[in-house]
Amino acid sequence: MTVxxxxxxxxxxxxxxxxxxxxxxxxxxxxxxxxxxxxETARSCLEDLRPIFKTAGPVFLYxxxxxxxxxxxxxxxxxPGDRILVPETGNFSAAWKDMAEALGLxxxxxPGDWRHAIDPAQVExxxxxxxxxxxxxxxxxxxxxxxxxxxxxxxxxxxMDRAGHPALLMVDTVASLVTTDFCMDEWQVDVAVGASQKxxxxxxxxxxxxxxxxxxxxxxxxxxxxxxWDWRERTSEHHYKWFCGTAPExxxxxxxxxxDMVLEEGLEAAFARHARLAEAVRRAVAVWCEAGALAFNxxxxxxxxxxxxxxxxPEGFDGDKVRTTCRERFxxxxxxxxxxxxxxxxxxxxxGDINEPMILGALxxxxxxxxxxxxxxxxxxxxxxxxxxxxxxx
Numbered sequence: 040m041t042v043x044x045x046x047x048x049x050x051x052x053x054x055x056x057x058x059x060x061x062x063x064x065x066x067x068x069x070x071x072x073x074x075x076x077x078x079e080t081a082r083s084c085l086e087d088l089r090p091i092f093k094t095a096g097p098v099f100l101y102x103x104x105x106x107x108x109x110x111x112x113x114x115x116x117x118x119p120g121d122r123i124l125v126p127e128t129g130n131f132s133a134a135w136k137d138m139a140e141a142l143g144l145x146x147x148x149x150p151g152d153w154r155h156a157i158d159p160a161q162v163e164x165x166x167x168x169x170x171x172x173x174x175x176x177x178x179x180x181x182x183x184x185x186x187x188x189x190x191x192x193x194x195x196x197x198x199m200d201r202a203g204h205p206a207l208l209m210v211d212t213v214a215s216l217v218t219t220d221f222c223m224d225e226w227q228v229d230v231a232v233g234a235s236q237k238x239x240x241x242x243x244x245x246x247x248x249x250x251x252x253x254x255x256x257x258x259x260x261x262x263x264x265x266x267x268w269d270w271r272e273r274t275s276e277h278h279y280k281w282f283c284g285t286a287p288e289x290x291x292x293x294x295x296x297x298x299d300m301v302l303e304e305g306l307e308a309a310f311a312r313h314a315r316l317a318e319a320v321r322r323a324v325a326v327w328c329e330a331g332a333l334a335f336n337x338x339x340x341x342x343x344x345x346x347x348x349x350x351x352x353p354e355g356f357d358g359d360k361v362r363t364t365c366r367e368r369f370x371x372x373x374x375x376x377x378x379x380x381x382x383x384x385x386x387x388x389x390x391g392d393i394n395e396p397m398i399l400g401a402l403x404x405x406x407x408x409x410x411x412x413x414x415x416x417x418x419x420x421x422x423x424x425x426x427x428x429x430x431x432x433x
Contacts, residue, residue: 048371050401052184052214052347054236054243055391057293061240064296065289072286078278080295081286087298091216091239091306092231092249094223099273100294101246102287105213105234107268108246109135110142112209112230114265115250116257119143121175124206126162127151128190129183130378135211136178142263147174153183153379156190156342159198166202176207176229181221182214185377187349187386188337189219193226200227207254213237217301218313218346218390229254235290237346238309240297240392244290313345316389316398319424320348323402324387327409329417332356336384346390347374352383352414361385361408368411369404395428 049056070077088098101107117123125136126149139146149161157179166174177199182189192210199208207229212221217238223231228251235245250258250270258270266272272280301309321343327333327350336349352358358376362385365371374386387405389398402421409416 043370045370048369048397048401048404050388050393050397051372052237052374052386052388052390053234055238055240055388056393056397057242058240058297058300058392060300061293061296065293067289067292069288072288073278077286077288077291081278081281081291084291084294084298085281087302088247088249091298091301092212092223092233092247093221093225094231094249094251096224096249096251096255097270097274098247098249099270100282101248101268102244102282102290103246104243105211105232105246106134106138108213108232108234108248109138109211111246111248111265111268111270112232113139113142113144114261114263114268115248115270116207116209116230116254116261117144117175118260118262120145122147122173123176123178124149124162124165124174125178126157126190127153128155128157128180128188129153129186130380131183131185131211131213132178132180133378135180139178153186154188154336154338156188156339157195159191159194162195163198163202166199166204166206169204172205174204174206176209178209178211180211182219182344182346184214184347184374185349185380185386186336187344187347188342189215189344190342192221192228196227207257214344214346214390217306217309219344220310223249223251227251235294238313238390239294240300241290241293244287245294310345313390315428316393316395317343317345317348319395319398319427320387320389320402322423322427323406323420324348324350326418326420326423327406327416330415332415333409336380347386347388349376349380349384349386351380352385356414357382358384360412361405361414364408364411365404369407371401371404373401373405399424399428
């Protein structure tokens with residue numbers, strides 16, 4: 040048996056490393072969830088999530104994954120038979136569309152190649168064609184974790200406005216929240232979906248939806264079955280309704296500490312940290328790609344995510360070999376390819392509670408794994424990342 044020492048380097052695109060402060064906040068006995076102390080903690084979390092989404096509207100918290108928050112968004116604001124438009128950017132836009140269809144919605148794809156962001160002009164043209172305004176919502180993934188493509192949400196909102204279309208704009212922020220600027224109210228997003236296990240530095244298990252006045256109004260007449268997800272129930276003054284049952288106390292304790300940590304760092308500083316570390320990863324990957332075997336999945340540099348980078352491997356090579364080598368030889372955890380990228384890619388997550396040494400250690404391990412796997416790659420990727428972080432390439 041091989042004995043491993045030191046710490047595992049978790050560079051998957053979710054879950055992400057959990058700070059000791061958050062772990063310590065959760066390491067306690069349960070309390071009376073109807074007592075004033077816990078109610079104040081829960082209430083403060085619901086209030087302090089608003090500035091993280093940059094909204095004045097309510098944020099609803101669910102004991103669920105991000106998929107649960109997807110369902111909450113759909114079931115609260117739409118009715119069976121409603122038509123929705125889903126611009127395709129990767130595995131998670133496709134999965135949200137599949138969920139919508141399972142709920143009885145008529146989902147229409149705007150096909151994409153999984154390597155480019157949403158095309159606002161394509162959305163504008165389709166909505167302009169919809170003279171009967173049958174499309175009730177546009178579902179957009181801000182950062183698709185599988186493809187590491189980030190879309191321009193303000194440009195999408197502007198396209199919808201130019202089309203003069205009243206469809207709701209629903210945005211998945213699961214991989215962008217706290218890593219990339221997201222301005223719900225300013226960008227006129229109607230429903231935002233989030234989750235706990237990425238930029239918020241928590242364990243999996245909490246899903247969030249934030250709703251605009253327009254979305255809340257749509258929810259008053261929507262007929263989708265939604266007892267557990269119902270926003271109307273969760274706005275009750277009765278604390279038992281906030282969570283539709285027993286509160287996920289320990290996740291709430293962790294959430295309170297995680298929010299404190301985000302507010303201490305400052306959202307803008309968190310965005311800048313993620314951008315700096317993401318660029319270090321991209322500098323390394325660019326060097327590795329020089330040999331022609333590897334490639335960025337996201338083709339447009341400006342569309343490359345601040346939270347994760349997806350690297351394509353050559354035809355005939357199993358991309359999971361890089362991931363397995365990193366895990367078994369160096370105790371570094373990476374993400375694998377998803378959907379149509381299964382076996383064709385590996386992913387480096389760079390979000391949440393991470394810093395420069397963690398990134399450099401992971402990049403060095405990946406570079407060593409490329410050597411072990413016999414994958415042609417440009418030499419000196421880690422050196423390029425160091426140069427960026429040291430400011431020597433300015």
